[in-house]
Amino acid sequence: MADINKRLFMNFPGEFFVDSTCINCDACRQIAPDVFAEAEDYAYVKAQPANTVGERQALQALLACPTGSIGTEHPNTAAEVISDFPLPLTNGVFYCGFNSRDSYGANSYFITHPEGNWLVDSPRFNRHLLRYFSGIGGIQYIFLTHQDDVADANKYAEHFGARRIIHVEDQAAVPDAEILIEPEDTREFGKDFRIVPTPGHTRGHCVLIHNQQELLSGDHLWWDPYKKRLTASRRVCWYSWEEQIASLAKLTEFEFSWVLPGHGQRIHLPLTEMHAQLKQLVARLSA
Numbered sequence: 001m002a003d004i005n006k007r008l009f010m011n012f013p014g015e016f017f018v019d020s021t022c023i024n025c026d027a028c029r030q031i032a033p034d035v036f037a038e039a040e041d042y043a044y045v046k047a048q049p050a051n052t053v054g055e056r057q058a059l060q061a062l063l064a065c066p067t068g069s070i071g072t073e074h075p076n077t078a079a080e081v082i083s084d085f086p087l088p089l090t091n092g093v094f095y096c097g098f099n100s101r102d103s104y105g106a107n108s109y110f111i112t113h114p115e116g117n118w119l120v121d122s123p124r125f126n127r128h129l130l131r132y133f134s135g136i137g138g139i140q141y142i143f144l145t146h147q148d149d150v151a152d153a154n155k156y157a158e159h160f161g162a163r164r165i166i167h168v169e170d171q172a173a174v175p176d177a178e179i180l181i182e183p184e185d186t187r188e189f190g191k192d193f194r195i196v197p198t199p200g201h202t203r204g205h206c207v208l209i210h211n212q213q214e215l216l217s218g219d220h221l222w223w224d225p226y227k228k229r230l231t232a233s234r235r236v237c238w239y240s241w242e243e244q245i246a247s248l249a250k251l252t253e254f255e256f257s258w259v260l261p262g263h264g265q266r267i268h269l270p271l272t273e274m275h276a277q278l279k280q281l282v283a284r285l286s287a
């Protein structure tokens with residue numbers, strides 16, 4: 001619950017505000033980019049919602065915020081907006097919302113599939129998502145991109161009998177995971193899911209490519225909305241920057257048109273443009 005007494009001074013005056021408990025995870029800017037922006041180490045309200053669509057997005061951001069740092073001056077209708085989640089993105093792929101503080105507010109995703117649904121990283125364990133997942137066939141696999149973004153994966157796994165997948169080098173975060181990815185073990189699950197080890201951010205970081213269209217990229221790469229290009233960051237590389245660049249180069253062998261990251265902006269481009277963007281990123285980082 002946001003505290004109006006901790007309201008950040010840079011908020012644009014009006015109904016919505018961000019307070020000083022914000023951890024700048026970026027979730028609100030992904031959901032309501034016309035309302036929230038970044039200043040130093042915080043998100044803040046750059047403009048109050050201009051219409052009902054903007055207001056609904058701001059309420060979705062309020063619900064997704066992992067630290068409860070978004071508030072309103074008066075009682076709001078956020079309870080009516082819960083049913084918007086998970087938010088559909090494309091092709092049976094959804095953004096879960098309810099980002100968890102335990103994963104520093106990382107985004108998690110849900111993918112529906114006739115042979116079993118997938119959860120990619122974990123949202124907060126909550127009643128609404130449990131009901132939604134139950135109603136759509138449960139969860140068969142929980143793919144964890146890396147050790148940072150486990151959050152409540154174990155609770156979801158227990159509830160749905162889901163099999164957790166993580167790379168062996170990041171296994172300490174889920175010691176009893178059912179499926180381990182070995183180093184260099186690019187692994188296919190049916191014809192629609194491929195897991196690719198991408199060491200760098202952590203030693204056991206992996207990405208998931210769905211249907212040769214969506215790259216669930218964890219903290220490996222994301223879109224820079226200011227420079228309008230794919231990017232990765234040495235500042236948040238915990239294991240090896242050299243290996244991360246090599247992992248990015250490896251990804252140029254695969255096709256995808258979406259990048260859906262844990263943190264940072266989601267992006268959809270034509271296949272050829274995405275490929276060119278990735279090659280340019282690797283060239284830039286290797287120079």
Ligand SMILES: [Fe+2]
Pocket residue numbers: 146148149201219
């Ligand atoms: Fe991470």
